[in-house]
Amino acid sequence: MLRIGVIGCGTIGTAICKAIDNGIIEAELVAIYDRNVEDVEKLKSSLNSCRPDTLDIMDMSKQIDLLVECASQEAVYEVIPVALLAHCDVMIMSVGAFADEKLRKTIENLARNNNCKVYMPSGAIVGLDGIKSASVEKIHSVTLTTQKPPGGLAGAPFVDRNNIELDKINCKTVLFEGSASEAVRAFPANVNVAATLSLAGIGFEKTRVRIVANPALTRNIHEITVEGAFGEFTTRIENIPSPTNPRSSYLAPLSAIATLRMISNPFQIGT
Numbered sequence: 001m002l003r004i005g006v007i008g009c010g011t012i013g014t015a016i017c018k019a020i021d022n023g024i025i026e027a028e029l030v031a032i033y034d035r036n037v038e039d040v041e042k043l044k045s046s047l048n049s050c051r052p053d054t055l056d057i058m059d060m061s062k063q064i065d066l067l068v069e070c071a072s073q074e075a076v077y078e079v080i081p082v083a084l085l086a087h088c089d090v091m092i093m094s095v096g097a098f099a100d101e102k103l104r105k106t107i108e109n110l111a112r113n114n115n116c117k118v119y120m121p122s123g124a125i126v127g128l129d130g131i132k133s134a135s136v137e138k139i140h141s142v143t144l145t146t147q148k149p150p151g152g153l154a155g156a157p158f159v160d161r162n163n164i165e166l167d168k169i170n171c172k173t174v175l176f177e178g179s180a181s182e183a184v185r186a187f188p189a190n191v192n193v194a195a196t197l198s199l200a201g202i203g204f205e206k207t208r209v210r211i212v213a214n215p216a217l218t219r220n221i222h223e224i225t226v227e228g229a230f231g232e233f234t235t236r237i238e239n240i241p242s243p244t245n246p247r248s249s250y251l252a253p254l255s256a257i258a259t260l261r262m263i264s265n266p267f268q269i270g271t
């Protein structure tokens with residue numbers, strides 16, 4: 001059975017561990033880790049049958065087949081190279097880290113040299129199947145428009161740097177327009193989806209991102225428009241925010257769980 005280790009015991013990490021505990025994912029939960037000890041203990045006490053060890057990345061990667069990162073962009077730098085050097089496959093949620101081309105190339109080379117896979121779930125967006133197919137030929141443009149309730153953008157470096165008072169926003173307001181590369185640095189915990197979209201399509205510089213604070217919303221909306229040799233498509237998703245983390249959509253942990261189910265299943269469905 002697939003032996004899994006999880007770094008990050010927050011909203012997504014907890015959902016993944018519970019899915020293994022409930023048998024929704026056919027795998028063994030070998031170890032978990034979080035820099036916040038309380039989060040580790042809280043997660044452990046919520047499990048019924050799994051008894052994961054608490055191990056740091058060095059010890060964890062000796063005992064697992066697959067490392068799941070669901071922590072932060074910073075954690076991608078800290079744990080992914082270590083896991084790949086230990087011949088573990090990895091699944092990354094904080095995909096925004098890959099706006100750093102040097103990191104992306106390092107991880108790609110490590111994965112190739114150690115014969116490992118790097119999985120990146122679709123997260124909170126729909127339409128990656130279409131853009132992957134479209135990218136076989138020329139894609140002219142990719143645009144992501146993300147709308148969140150203002151509170152869902154709290155803590156973003158862009159908001160803090162520009163002294164944006166989110167609680168004073170009383171109408172739909174475009175906060176940011178730029179490349180995906182700029183977007184994932186300005187909003188590291190809000191638009192990792194822009195990074196995944198860039199990797200599937202035309203890259204971080206050409207993918208355009210617009211981020212809108214909309215006080216009329218209770219949901220996180222991601223709208224993607226792609227134009228290319230195939231024609232044009234638009235996808236739109238209205239996500240319910242995760243109850244324990246309003247920045248993240250509920251579909252994100254579901255997508256992580258679906259990817260792990262795919263990895264542990266002989267049938268591979270869809271592009």
Ligand SMILES: NC(=O)C1=CN([C@@H]2O[C@H](COP(=O)(O)OP(=O)(O)OC[C@H]3O[C@@H](n4cnc5c(N)ncnc54)[C@H](O)[C@@H]3O)[C@@H](O)[C@H]2O)C=CC1
Pocket residue numbers: 007008009010011012013033034035036039070071072073074075078093094095121122123124125188189190192193196244245247248249252
């Ligand atoms: N790819 C996608 O579509 C999506 C990606 N995300 C990203 O996935 C990651 C996890 O999201 P959530 O579970 O909602 O966040 P969360 O804030 O609920 O949990 C993150 C946990 O990771 C821990 N952590 C952070 N940095 C760490 C490090 N360097 N080492 C060890 N532990 C560390 C924190 O203490 C926290 O317990 C975030 O980076 C988030 O931005 C979130 C939603 C969608």
Ligand SMILES: O=C([O-])CC(=O)C(=O)O
Pocket residue numbers: 123124188189190191192193194220239247248249250252
């Ligand atoms: O969950 C979402 O709506 C998107 C998100 O936070 C991310 O991509 O980081």
